[in-house]
Amino acid sequence: MAQLTTENLIDIRRHLHAHPELAMHEFETHQYLLAVIKGVNQQYLEIREVPDLPTALLVYIHGSDPKRTIGYRTDIDALPVTEKTGLPFASKTPGVMHACGHDIHMTVALGVLSWFSEHQPKDNMVFFFQPAEESQNGGKVAYEQGVFAGKWRPDEFYGLHDNPNLPAGAIGCRMGTLFAGTTEVNVDLIGKSGHAAYPQDANDMVVAAAQFINQVQTIVSRSVNPIEGGVITFGKLDAGTIRNVIAGQARIEGTIRGLTQKMIEHIVDRLKQVANGVATSYGATVNIAFNQGGYLPVENNDELTKRFINFAKQDPQTQFIETQPAMTGEDFGYLLSKIPGTMFWLGVEDDSALHAATLNPKESSIPKGVNSIVRFLEFRQGESVL
Numbered sequence: 001m002a003q004l005t006t007e008n009l010i011d012i013r014r015h016l017h018a019h020p021e022l023a024m025h026e027f028e029t030h031q032y033l034l035a036v037i038k039g040v041n042q043q044y045l046e047i048r049e050v051p052d053l054p055t056a057l058l059v060y061i062h063g064s065d066p067k068r069t070i071g072y073r074t075d076i077d078a079l080p081v082t083e084k085t086g087l088p089f090a091s092k093t094p095g096v097m098h099a100c101g102h103d104i105h106m107t108v109a110l111g112v113l114s115w116f117s118e119h120q121p122k123d124n125m126v127f128f129f130q131p132a133e134e135s136q137n138g139g140k141v142a143y144e145q146g147v148f149a150g151k152w153r154p155d156e157f158y159g160l161h162d163n164p165n166l167p168a169g170a171i172g173c174r175m176g177t178l179f180a181g182t183t184e185v186n187v188d189l190i191g192k193s194g195h196a197a198y199p200q201d202a203n204d205m206v207v208a209a210a211q212f213i214n215q216v217q218t219i220v221s222r223s224v225n226p227i228e229g230g231v232i233t234f235g236k237l238d239a240g241t242i243r244n245v246i247a248g249q250a251r252i253e254g255t256i257r258g259l260t261q262k263m264i265e266h267i268v269d270r271l272k273q274v275a276n277g278v279a280t281s282y283g284a285t286v287n288i289a290f291n292q293g294g295y296l297p298v299e300n301n302d303e304l305t306k307r308f309i310n311f312a313k314q315d316p317q318t319q320f321i322e323t324q325p326a327m328t329g330e331d332f333g334y335l336l337s338k339i340p341g342t343m344f345w346l347g348v349e350d351d352s353a354l355h356a357a358t359l360n361p362k363e364s365s366i367p368k369g370v371n372s373i374v375r376f377l378e379f380r381q382g383e384s385v386l
């Protein structure tokens with residue numbers, strides 16, 4: 001089959017959007033990606049599955065005169081969000097949605113891969129379709145399993161994230177830190193349940209959880225240097241069973257963000273103090289669990305990113321926008337701590353934010369993104385210097 005057209009890519013994106021799957025459960029997505037990849041020119045391609053990470057997929061493109069191996073990574077998982085876009089190709093999986101645009105990421109990656117399947121690159125290329133970006137750190141798991149051993153180890157790694165705040169198809173990037181590091185946190189408060197009418201005989205964890213959440217708000221406002229910034233968000237709170245039974249237990253799940261590891265550690269320390277203080281004052285037991293996984297700050301490599309930005313600035317077919325660091329996290333941060341590379345934004349221009357149930361990225365970003373990335377990767381393999 002010939003190179004994928006824009007029409008093919010839009011159909012692919014809509015199929016992927018309609019069939020989202022959660023982290024480490026991307027089995028249909030995997031099969032669909034495999035079918036699309038098997039449909040392009042196989043002459044230079046080598047497809048690899050990973051038995052210990054069954055939803056991952058790697059594709060090697062043999063270069064004609066390789067000086068290096070260039071890696072390109074896309075994430076493939078979706079979020080537990082109930083879609084409210086009303087689109088004809090909205091999610092068919094109840095309670096699951098590509099609310100972070102990974103359907104766009106995968107489609108752009110397929111567009112780039114399909115182009116190089118028809119136009120053999122000079123350098124070798126490795127495409128990594130990575131499971132579990134939103135949770136369970138699929139990038140780190142893959143790395144630790146040795147997925148990038150031998151010829152599968154890129155010398156440099158690139159990857160993108162869509163951005164609704166940028167014009168469709170624009171490329172955003174910056175030197176240094178692009179995204180924050182994150183640490184997941186679970187707090188369990190344990191008291192004593194009882195009859196709603198006899199609070200004196202119980203120890204109410206709804207009240208303790210409310211106090212904890214309120215008090216946590218002072219960490220960023222009072223204990224964090226405002227110039228450096230930090231985030232603590234609790235996105236899930238679970239307590240009690242029915243209105244007239246006092247809840248003896250509360251679970252609060254959240255995420256901590258900072259642009260440096262030092263800041264994350266500082267916030268973690270303060271959060272422990274607040275949790276222990278609230279537990280003491282309410283006579284409760286508290287268990288706190290942190291998991292950083294592989295969500296290290298996304299640090300762009302100086303040399304590669306300078307070249308990427310210089311190329312994007314002067315390329316007449318690329319709209320380049322210099323961006324600020326963002327408090328979004330990405331487990332590509334882990335891969336970039338092992339392999340130098342650059343993460344960048346692809347504008348998808350929408351009023352809704354990432355993770356919103358109404359996110360509706362503009363599809364015109366797909367061909368524009370493919371074009372800019374192909375042009376950069378072609379340039380990277382030439383002798384030109386910027």
Ligand SMILES: CC(=O)N[C@@H](CCC[C@H](N)C(=O)O)C(=O)O
Nearest residue numbers: 134135182183184255328329330
């Ligand atoms: C781009 C994006 O939205 N990424 C996620 C990464 C989540 C990391 C981790 N599971 C956490 O919740 O901290 C994000 O929420 O920024």
